[in-house]
Amino acid sequence: MEVSSFLTGLAAAVVLTALTIVVYDFSQVTVLENLSLPSVHIGASD
Amino acid sequence: MSAYRIGGAIAALALAVLLIIVTVRWAGYSGMVQPTVNVSAKAPTAPTTGQAATNAQASSSAMAILSARTRLQEDEVNKPPAAYPRLAGEPTLAFQPGVPNSAQLARTWQQVGADRELLTPPREIFGLSSLPYRNAGLLEQPEGRDWRKQHNDPLRFGGGWLIFGVGLALALFLAARGRVRIAEGRSDDSIVRFSAIERANHWMTASAFILIALTGLVILYGRPLLLPLIGEGGLGQLAWWSAWLHMGAAVPFVIGIVIMAVLWLRENLITRLDIEWLKQFGGFLHDDPDKPSARRFNAGQKLVFWGVVLGGLAALASGIVLMVPFYWFGFDGMQWVQLLHAVIGLAMVALILGHIYIGTVGMEGAISAMWSGRVDRNWAKEHHDLWYDEVTGDRRRQSATPAE
Numbered sequence: 374m375e376v377s378s379f380l381t382g383l384a385a386a387v388v389l390t391a392l393t394i395v396v397y398d399f400s401q402v403t404v405l406e407n408l409s410l411p412s413v414h415i416g417a418s419d
Numbered sequence: 420m421s422a423y424r425i426g427g428a429i430a431a432l433a434l435a436v437l438l439i440i441v442t443v444r445w446a447g448y449s450g451m452v453q454p455t456v457n458v459s460a461k462a463p464t465a466p467t468t469g470q471a472a473t474n475a476q477a478s479s480s481a482m483a484i485l486s487a488r489t490r491l492q493e494d495e496v497n498k499p500p501a502a503y504p505r506l507a508g509e510p511t512l513a514f515q516p517g518v519p520n521s522a523q524l525a526r527t528w529q530q531v532g533a534d535r536e537l538l539t540p541p542r543e544i545f546g547l548s549s550l551p552y553r554n555a556g557l558l559e560q561p562e563g564r565d566w567r568k569q570h571n572d573p574l575r576f577g578g579g580w581l582i583f584g585v586g587l588a589l590a591l592f593l594a595a596r597g598r599v600r601i602a603e604g605r606s607d608d609s610i611v612r613f614s615a616i617e618r619a620n621h622w623m624t625a626s627a628f629i630l631i632a633l634t635g636l637v638i639l640y641g642r643p644l645l646l647p648l649i650g651e652g653g654l655g656q657l658a659w660w661s662a663w664l665h666m667g668a669a670v671p672f673v674i675g676i677v678i679m680a681v682l683w684l685r686e687n688l689i690t691r692l693d694i695e696w697l698k699q700f701g702g703f704l705h706d707d708p709d710k711p712s713a714r715r716f717n718a719g720q721k722l723v724f725w726g727v728v729l730g731g732l733a734a735l736a737s738g739i740v741l742m743v744p745f746y747w748f749g750f751d752g753m754q755w756v757q758l759l760h761a762v763i764g765l766a767m768v769a770l771i772l773g774h775i776y777i778g779t780v781g782m783e784g785a786i787s788a789m790w791s792g793r794v795d796r797n798w799a800k801e802h803h804d805l806w807y808d809e810v811t812g813d814r815r816r817q818s819a820t821p822a823e
Contacts, residue, residue, distance in 0.1 A: 378615050379790070382622025389623075389671035390630065394663050 423780060427593030434587040441583060445576035543750075557750070566754040574758060575639065578765040585769040589776045599782040601798050602708035609793040610810060617682055618789055624675025624727075628771065630668040634661035635764050669738060676731045683724060686715045692805075693718035701802075703782075708801050715806040719777070726770045734763045 514521035544559035613621070637645065638661055646654050695711050696718040702710030711717075716724065737760035740747055748756060778785050784798035799807040 378618035378792070379622045381615075381619040382624075383626045385619070385623040386626035386630070386668065386671040386675075389674065390627065390664065390667040393670040394667040397666075 421597050423598040424594050426780075427590050427595075427597075431587055431590035431594050434583050434590055438580065438583045438587055441576060441579040445572075445580070448572060448576065560750055562751055562754065566758070569758055570761075574761055575643065578639065578761070581765055581769050582772070585772050589773065589781070593776075593781065596704065598780065599703050599777075600706055601783050601795060602706045602801060603797045605784070605798075606796040608796045609787075610796055610799055610807070611792055612788045612794045612799070613792045615792065618792055620675055620678045620682070621789055623671050624679065627668045627670075627672035627675060628767075631665055631672055632764070632768050632771070634665040634668070635761075636768075637661040638665065639761060666738070666742060669735065673731065673735050676728055679724070680728055683716070684728075687721045687724045689718075689721065690714075693721060708797075710801050710804070712805055713803050714809070715803060717802065723770060723774045726767065730763055730767045730770070734760060734767065737763065 514524070518524070543557055545556050546558045547556055637657055641654050641658050641661070645657065649657065692712055692714070696713055699711040701717060701719055737756050740756045741753070741760060744753060778789070784795045788794045796807075
């Protein structure tokens with residue numbers, strides 16, 4: 374009884390996360406690459 | 420001294436060391452951008468007796484100029500553009516073999532006035548690119564320096580300070596106060612506090628949040644902390660999966676928040692009881708059973724509720740903006756949203772650390788509320804007296820309670 378509600382919640386989180394990744398194509402998201410560079414520092418990085 | 424207090428003292432010691440390390444590294448962090456091409460001073464021709472001193476001087480000046488220009492991030496904020504002396508003779512910067520256009524680069528870097536051009540107000544230069552995302556053709560974007568400085572300096576170090584600082588405060592509280600006991604001891608009788616649906620939803624939201632928090636920390640701290648340990652290949656794989664899981668787990672997290680809001684919003688509205696509860700710090704500082712009155716949720720739990728609901732929605736809104744780059748905002752807006760998203764995430768991690776603490780080691784009898792759904796009667800009377808009266812029908816205690 375105690376474990377079942379915890380496992381139900383955990384399983385729901387895992388299934389919904391997996392479904393989201395399968396359904397939505399996250400490969401179009403390139404946020405950090407776009408934000409960090411380029412800047413005026415030619416050949417520089419952080 | 421109880422095992423909890425000893426454990427708190429040990430944890431406080433470890434967290435204090437970590438906090439000192441973060442502080443020292445923050446104090447020594449320059450934010451300087453280092454060139455990725457190795458360059459050094461070199462005399463252009465075989466020196467004669469007379470030229471040797473001139474070349475050495477020119478080389479030294481060239482390196483001084485190069486060094487100054489790598490501090491443009493700070494110059495831009497702190498100092499006006501500086502004038503550098505003109506160099507005599509040929510370029511004296513030598514690049515590693517294989518760096519394309521090294522002679523031209525060296526001449527450009529040494530050209531008087533080039534620094535002024537670099538320090539002019541930010542401007543963007545667009546070109547052509549075949550990369551498949553918006554703004555890929557943006558070749559020069561000086562605001563990137565500002566974003567990188569904020570991201571690498573106050574955000575990363577401030578986040579470390581916040582997380583270790585909150586952890587240290589909790590550990591010190593445990594060491595000094597010990598666990599908050601049920602003052603009258605366990606009653607061997609329990610009452611229902613949360614239904615199966617409430618608990619399952621709580622654990623779904625909690626699981627998703629832990630996944631989001633861990634992957635977010637990898638995204639934010641992977642480069643400085645994990646790269647030296649697992650290398651570029653390992654970090655690349657880990658960061659890639661972290662980014663996907665971070666976005667994927669947002670769905671169960673948000674669904675869980677919405678269900679929580681539907682189930683618990685009415686009982687989490689702020690009342691005058693909460694002010695009194697906060698004034699007395701929930702009665703956590705002593706073992707007296709006479710704690711400040713509370714209904715089903717006390718002021719501390721309401722803070723967590725509203726922090727999770729409002730923080731979660733703000734993280735969702737900023738996260739959606741980041742997931743659809745440049746749809747609503749340009750570079751400037753995207754950079755602010757990314758910083759805001761990270762700040763919200765770090766604040767929520769700190770908030771949930773406090774929630775986990777008081778729900779587990781910090782308070783006797785609290786974890787069973789979400790694990791089995793039942794709590795000890797004495798625990799309920801002590802911490803949620805008005806709610807206890809409601810569910811048990813104890814009108815005598817209710818009539819003795821002042822109106823809200």
